[in-house]
Structures are given as structure tokens and as C-alpha cells.
Amino acid sequence: MGNPQTNPIRSWKGYIWDTWDLPQDQRRLLFKVDAFVLTFASLGYFLKNLDQNNVNNAFLSGMGEELSMYGNQLVTSTSIWTVGYVIGQIPSNLLLTRVSPRWVIPALEVGWGIATFCTAAVKSYKELYALRFLVGFFESGFYPGIHYLLGSWYTPQELGKRAMIFWLAGTVGNMFSGFLQAAAYTNLHGVHGLSGWRWLFLVDGIITLPLALLGFLFFPNLPQGGKKTWWTTDAEHELSVNRMKTIGRAGKQPWTRAKAKRVLLSWHTYFLPLLYVIWNNGIPQPAMGFWLKSFNKKPNPVPGKHFSIPQINNLPLVTNGLSIAMALLWGWLSDGPCRGARWPFIYAGAVLTLAFSIAMWRMPLYSDIEGRKVLYWLSALGNGAGPLILSWINEICSNDTEKRALLVAAGNDLAYVVQAVAPNFVWKTTDFPAARKGYTWSVVLQVLLIVWTAAIQVLLWRDRRAKGRGVEEAVSEREHEAEGEGEEGAVTVGKV
Structure with missing residues (x-):
């Protein structure tokens, strides 16, 4: 078996899906990992975003009136969700x-599924x-936890595309929430005396819980943990361990x-999480719907x-489709x-988002309607770097699994902290x-990104140079010791 980090892609099929150019044993292993890890992770993230965003759809479908949410209660409920999300991430990872x-x-998954299910029975906004x-x-531990899990199974030639597929499953969940609410309201409103918005939470909970229970059966142990997952053979378990050793993905160590x-x-602790924070908060807020509505x-x-x-x-969905493809x-x-x-x-995402943010900032709103419509559709082409940033953190921190788990969670956690505060000042609804x-805020953050x-990159180059210098010094020292031993042996022979 070749080095899994440097196995060259030998055919066009390998560029489409990496396993087609791998040896048969790795191909069989990765088929199982993709089926049980990537599939369940993507479905889970789809449901997480569904359960995260359903409260907004429910509010617009009658929940606000039934629970007397006539003030700022919807925003408060979002803030309370964020508090729970921020508290749980790092301990969970x-x-x-x-x-x-x-x-x-x-x-x-079971925890948020039950909480979602119970939301159908609330009688007040305090509940x-x-x-x-x-x-x-x-929900807090799911996204960073899955990135940590993916980084524990896949090599650098496999991780990026899978992290991207996982992330995009959440985007589809965001889009699907509105369709599900519309279907629940149309087909279930009044059934058994329940409002359509209550059925939304029931349906979301019913979908989430079975998948969570199946997760106990199909989610794997970590290769570095030493305990074989039931759906791998002994040879596949040994292969998974060796694959991670080859790329330097360390197992757990005691906290001392x-x-x-x-x-x-x-420096990893301070620079790497902030890279994700800057990316996450530099993405412009969706504005096309506000622009279309302003014509009325x-x-x-x-x-x-x-x-x-x-x-x-529907017109803003073109933006999401192009963003997903890119x-x-x-x-x-x-x-x-x-x-x-x-x-x-x-870099590519930052440059694209910088250019589109400047264009959105400077272009008149109503002088070229078709041109601005196209600009909105293209404006999210640079938004896809986030999963690759978390993959990069996974890879940079390969030799310390605790630090890897900590920094992946810290990046996502701090991003939500800033995201909970900054939009209140720079992305006001009234603007x-x-x-x-x-857009000015986005321009500044893209330059900072x-x-x-x-x-x-400079710090990584410095570390590689220092490591290389250290290796050279160690080799030189060993050669010097060997020469000394040779001289000592020669003297001894002369005396004899």
C-alpha cells in the first residue's frame, strides 16, 4: 500500500472520486466509512439546520399570535438558542x-430531537x-464534532470534499425548512386540533429521532481510540489505524x-480559530429578498x-444553487x-466576496434591475471556504488530537459569538x-481574511524551517558521534 497522503491520482475517475484510484483494501474501507459516517453526518446536519430554523417559519405561520409574541420574543428566542449553542460546543468536542x-x-441528536418534539406542546413563549x-x-456539539470525526478518518486527499458535502447538507436543510412548513400548514393545519406550526415541530422531531437512534448502531469509534468498530474487519481496523499514523494523526493523550x-x-490556539471567525462573519447577509420586496x-x-x-x-434560490455548485x-x-x-x-473566496461586496455597495439599487439581479445571484460564489478552513485546522493540528478537537470547536464557537452581536450593528434590518x-464590514473582513x-502561512513556513533545521542538527550530531566512535575504535586497535 502506498502512502495514503501522497498516492497520486492516476486516472480521470480519481479526480471525480478519490477511492477509484486507491488499492482495493482502502477502497472497501472508505466505501464503508462514506456510507456510515458521511451519509449519517450529512443527514444529521440537514436535520440540525431544519430544527434550528423551524422556529422562524413557525413564527410566520401562527406561533407568534398563539404565544402572544408581539414584542421582541422571536429575537430573544434566537439569542437564547445561541447561548445554549455557545456553552455546549467546546466541552462536547x-x-x-x-x-x-x-x-x-x-x-x-436524541437530545435536540426530543426538545424539538416537545416544542409542539408549548403554551407560552417562556416555555x-x-x-x-x-x-x-x-446541537452545539454536532457540527464541530463531525469535523473532528471526519479529520480522524480521512487523509488530506479525501477530507476536503467530504467536509464540503457535509456542510452543504446544512445549507439544503435551511432551504428545505420553508417548504416543510408550507406543507405542514397546508396539509396538517387543524388535524387533531393542532395548528400547522405545531405539526412542523412534531414532524421535525419524528424525522430526527429515528436517525439518531440508528446513529448508535452505525457511527464508528475513532481509529486512534484502539477499539474496532463492528462494521470493520480486523484487517480494515488495522488499515484505518495505519492510514492515520501515516499522516501523523495522533491518538488521545492525558491532559497534563x-x-x-x-x-x-x-500560536495555533490564537490564529487558527480566528481564521474561521473572520470567514464566517465576513460573508454578506442575504439581501436579494429585501431588494425584490422593496419594489412593492x-x-x-x-x-x-x-x-x-x-x-x-424563489428568485434568491438561484444564489444558493450557484454557491453550492462552486x-x-x-x-x-x-x-x-x-x-x-x-x-x-x-484567498479565492476572499477576493470574490471582496469584489462582489464592493459592487453591491457601489451599484445603484434601481438603475440596472437585470444587472443587479445577476449580481445578487453571483454574490455568494466566494462563500464556500469554511469547511476547508476546518479541514486545514484538522491537518495542522494532526499531532495533538485534544488540541485539534479544541480548536475546531473554538473556531465555530467564537464565530457564533461574533455572529450573535455584530449584525445588530452592521446588518440592521432597517438598512x-x-x-x-x-457591505463595508464585509470588505474590511475580507481584507483581514x-x-x-x-x-x-508564514508561521507554518517558519515552523517547517525550524523543524528542518532541527532534523539537520540531529543528523549532524549523530554523524559526529559516529565519527568519534570510529576514531576511538581505531585508537584501540592501534594499542592492541
């Missing part, structure tokens, strides 16, 4: 280094607050004072021009032709559709 993901991740906190708390000090003093205001900004409700909801392309290019390099796509302050990525 560190728990994965001590308890098998086979138990932790499905348990999280809603409590359940939204629990949904956020249990010396280890904590190393993590605390490492009085006085009409463009006399005779207006958009229907279906158009306002993100998938990046995942494939990063793993394949770029041989696991992540940084080119961080749309122009939102010039928001470029600078921050370059700084990380």
Missing part, C-alpha cells in the same frame, strides 16, 4: 477525545425559551500541566415594476489537483436593501 463519537453524537436553549445546547501549557503557548413599496421606486410573493421567495468544485479541486491544499480557496454599512491567511 473535548468529550469526543475521551468518549467514542458512536455514543456522543447520536446522544446529541419556548427553555426548549430553544436545550435545542441549541444539544505541560500539555495545557503547550496548547496555551501555541409605496411610492414604488420603479413605477410599474413589482415582484410577486412566490418570486420574492463550493463542491472547490472541495474536489482542493483534494485532487491541489493535493490537499486549502489556502488557495480561502436593507442598500445595507452599505454591512487575506492578511490572516498569509500570516498563518
Whole structure:
């Protein structure tokens, strides 16, 4: 078996899916891992985003009136969800280094599934607050936990595209939530005396819980943990361990004072999570729906021009479709032709988003309607670097699994902290559709993203140079010792 990190792609099929150019034993192993890990992770993330965003659809479908949410209660419920999400992430990811993901991740799904199911029975917005906190708390460990799990099974030539597929499953979940609410309201409103919005939570819970229970059966242990997963053979388990050893993916180590000090003093701890925070918060907020709706205001900004409700909801979906296609392309290019390099796509995303943010900021709202419509559709082409950033963190921190788990979770955690605060100042609803302050914020963060990525590359280059110098010194020292032993042997022979 060749080195799994450097196995060359030998055919066009290998560029489409890497396993086709791998030896038969690796191909069989990765087929199982993709089937049981990637599939269940993607379905779980789809449901997580469904259960995260359903409260907004429920609010628009009668929940606000039934629960007397006439003030700022919807925003408060979102903030309470964020509190639970922020609190749970880092402890949950560190728990994965001590308890098998086979138990932790499905348990999280069961937790938010039950909380979602119970939301159908709330009688007041205070009860809603409590359940939204629990949904956020249990959902918190899923996204960073899955990235940590993916980084524990896949090599750099395999990780990027799978991290991208996983992330995009959540995007589809966001899009699907509105369709599901519409179907629940149309077909179930009033059935057994329950409102359509209550049926939304029941349906989401019913979908989530069976998948979570199946997760206890199919989610694997970590190769580095030493315990074989039941659906792998002994040979496949040994292969999975050797694959990770080959790329330096370390297993768990005890938390000691010396280890904590190393993590605390490492530049990784401060630079890597902030890279994800900058990317996450530099993405412009979706604005096309606000722009389309503004044509229906009085006085009409463009006399005779207006958009229907279906158009306002459906036209922005083109943006999501193009963004998904570009993100998938990046995942494939990063793993394949770029041989696991992540940084080119961080730069590409930053440059694209910078250009589109400047264009959205400067272009008049109503002078070229078709041109601005196309600009909105193209504006999210640079949004797909996030999964590759977390893949990069996984790879940079390969030799310390606890630090790897900590920094993947910290990046996502801090991103949500900033995301909970910053939009209140730079993406105010009253500023749309122009939102010039928001686009200025995006321009600044895209420039910072470029600078921050370059700084990380310089630090990595410095570390490689220092490591290379250390290896040269060690070799030189061994050669010097060998020469000394040879001279001593020669003297001894002369005396004899």
C-alpha cells in the first residue's frame, strides 16, 4: 500500500472520486466509512439546520399570535438558542477525545430531537425559551464534532470534499425548512386540533429521532481510540489505524500541566480559530429578498415594476444553487489537483466576496434591475471556504488530537459569538436593501481574511524551517558521534 497522503491520482475517475484510484483494501474501507459516517453526518446536519430554523417559519405561520409574541420574543428566542449553542460546543468536542463519537453524537441528536418534539406542546413563549436553549445546547456539539470525526478518518486527499458535502447538507436543510412548513400548514393545519406550526415541530422531531437512534448502531469509534468498530474487519481496523499514523494523526493523550501549557503557548490556539471567525462573519447577509420586496413599496421606486410573493421567495434560490455548485468544485479541486491544499480557496473566496461586496455597495439599487439581479445571484460564489478552513485546522493540528478537537470547536464557537452581536450593528434590518454599512464590514473582513491567511502561512513556513533545521542538527550530531566512535575504535586497535 502506498502512502495514503501522497498516492497520486492516476486516472480521470480519481479526480471525480478519490477511492477509484486507491488499492482495493482502502477502497472497501472508505466505501464503508462514506456510507456510515458521511451519509449519517450529512443527514444529521440537514436535520440540525431544519430544527434550528423551524422556529422562524413557525413564527410566520401562527406561533407568534398563539404565544402572544408581539414584542421582541422571536429575537430573544434566537439569542437564547445561541447561548445554549455557545456553552455546549467546546466541552462536547473535548468529550469526543475521551468518549467514542458512536455514543456522543447520536446522544446529541436524541437530545435536540426530543426538545424539538416537545416544542409542539408549548403554551407560552417562556416555555419556548427553555426548549430553544436545550435545542441549541444539544446541537452545539454536532457540527464541530463531525469535523473532528471526519479529520480522524480521512487523509488530506479525501477530507476536503467530504467536509464540503457535509456542510452543504446544512445549507439544503435551511432551504428545505420553508417548504416543510408550507406543507405542514397546508396539509396538517387543524388535524387533531393542532395548528400547522405545531405539526412542523412534531414532524421535525419524528424525522430526527429515528436517525439518531440508528446513529448508535452505525457511527464508528475513532481509529486512534484502539477499539474496532463492528462494521470493520480486523484487517480494515488495522488499515484505518495505519492510514492515520501515516499522516501523523495522533491518538488521545492525558491532559497534563505541560500539555495545557503547550496548547496555551501555541500560536495555533490564537490564529487558527480566528481564521474561521473572520470567514464566517465576513460573508454578506442575504439581501436579494429585501431588494425584490422593496419594489412593492409605496411610492414604488420603479413605477410599474413589482415582484410577486412566490418570486420574492424563489428568485434568491438561484444564489444558493450557484454557491453550492462552486463550493463542491472547490472541495474536489482542493483534494485532487491541489493535493490537499486549502489556502488557495480561502484567498479565492476572499477576493470574490471582496469584489462582489464592493459592487453591491457601489451599484445603484434601481438603475440596472437585470444587472443587479445577476449580481445578487453571483454574490455568494466566494462563500464556500469554511469547511476547508476546518479541514486545514484538522491537518495542522494532526499531532495533538485534544488540541485539534479544541480548536475546531473554538473556531465555530467564537464565530457564533461574533455572529450573535455584530449584525445588530452592521446588518440592521432597517438598512436593507442598500445595507452599505454591512457591505463595508464585509470588505474590511475580507481584507483581514487575506492578511490572516498569509500570516498563518508564514508561521507554518517558519515552523517547517525550524523543524528542518532541527532534523539537520540531529543528523549532524549523530554523524559526529559516529565519527568519534570510529576514531576511538581505531585508537584501540592501534594499542592492541
